[in-house]
Amino acid sequence: MSKPKLLVVEDDPNLGDILQEYLTMKGYETTLCRDGEEGWTKFKKDKFSMAILDIMMPKKDGFTLGKEIKKVQEDLPIIYLTAKNLKEDIIEGLKIGADDYITKPFSMEELLLRIGAILRRTQKSEEVHTLKLYKFGEFELHYDEQYINGPSGVHKLTSKENELIRLLASEINKLVNRSHALKQIWGDDSYFNARSMDVYLSKIRKILKDDPKVQIITIHGEGFKMVVTD
Numbered sequence: 001m002s003k004p005k006l007l008v009v010e011d012d013p014n015l016g017d018i019l020q021e022y023l024t025m026k027g028y029e030t031t032l033c034r035d036g037e038e039g040w041t042k043f044k045k046d047k048f049s050m051a052i053l054d055i056m057m058p059k060k061d062g063f064t065l066g067k068e069i070k071k072v073q074e075d076l077p078i079i080y081l082t083a084k085n086l087k088e089d090i091i092e093g094l095k096i097g098a099d100d101y102i103t104k105p106f107s108m109e110e111l112l113l114r115i116g117a118i119l120r121r122t123q124k125s126e127e128v129h130t131l132k133l134y135k136f137g138e139f140e141l142h143y144d145e146q147y148i149n150g151p152s153g154v155h156k157l158t159s160k161e162n163e164l165i166r167l168l169a170s171e172i173n174k175l176v177n178r179s180h181a182l183k184q185i186w187g188d189d190s191y192f193n194a195r196s197m198d199v200y201l202s203k204i205r206k207i208l209k210d211d212p213k214v215q216i217i218t219i220h221g222e223g224f225k226m227v228v229t230d
Contacts, residue, residue: 003029004049004119009039009065010081011057015104019052022108028115036060043069048076049119052111055082067096075159077118079111094199097158101192121187134169136228137214141165151210160185160200168216168226178223 006028010016013034020032031046033039037059043051051069053062066078077099084103093101100114134141139150146162148155157165163185167176182189182197201216201224208214218224 003027005029005031005046006115007031007033007039007043007046007048007051009033009036009051009057009062010054011035012054018108019111023112023115026112036062036065039065040068043072049122050077050079050115052079052081052115055080055084063092063096066093066098070097075122077122079114079118081106094196098196099186100190117187121185134166136169136172136226137208137211139208139211139214141169148207150207155207158200160196161204164197164200165204168224172226172228175219175225176223181223 006023008016008019008023008030010019010032011034016032016034020030023030031042031048033042036053036057039051039053040060051066053066055062057065062080062082066080069076069078074097078097079100079102080093080098081102081104099118102111102114132142132144134143139148141148141162143162143166146157146159148157148165164181167181167184178194178197179189182193186193186197205216208216213229215227216224217227
């Protein structure tokens, strides 16, 4: 089995070297870049399992690089590194599909645990499910092709939207526990992942509004469920 390949883009030379040495020692094939432009060049030339991006960098900042990466490879997990613990940065990261967010200074052990959790979740999402087509109301989820067909046509889904809809559609009119959903799709139920899931649920609700008979109801303190009425 080949080693997971990590793209690390960090302009602090000391931290960059430490990250590359530590992650390589822990069994990851690690490519280190010193700025966003170099990171973009390396990304286009190779196939990576994950990107770890500093936000404040010369030439091209981490958010700009992350957006460019997601346009090419939407499902590539991204962890952002930042020296600031700002709510605005977290929200911006969520909007462009961040998988996690870690504030400097951080322990290498914590970063390693987060990388492992995300890769486990990614591998789980690639497992084969026996049911390929889910029908609810006027919608059809084509799980393998990763799109949903409804009254207003076809909506292409991200991997997380696809997994969330599949989970809800497999438990129609039943409570889906919030922590269970987070652990199954994101790998753990941290605050950051919970906020991320809320963003994705909001996007899914916008798709489902085309059929008033299909709704996602939030049960505060417990979870949510897809309610389908006749």
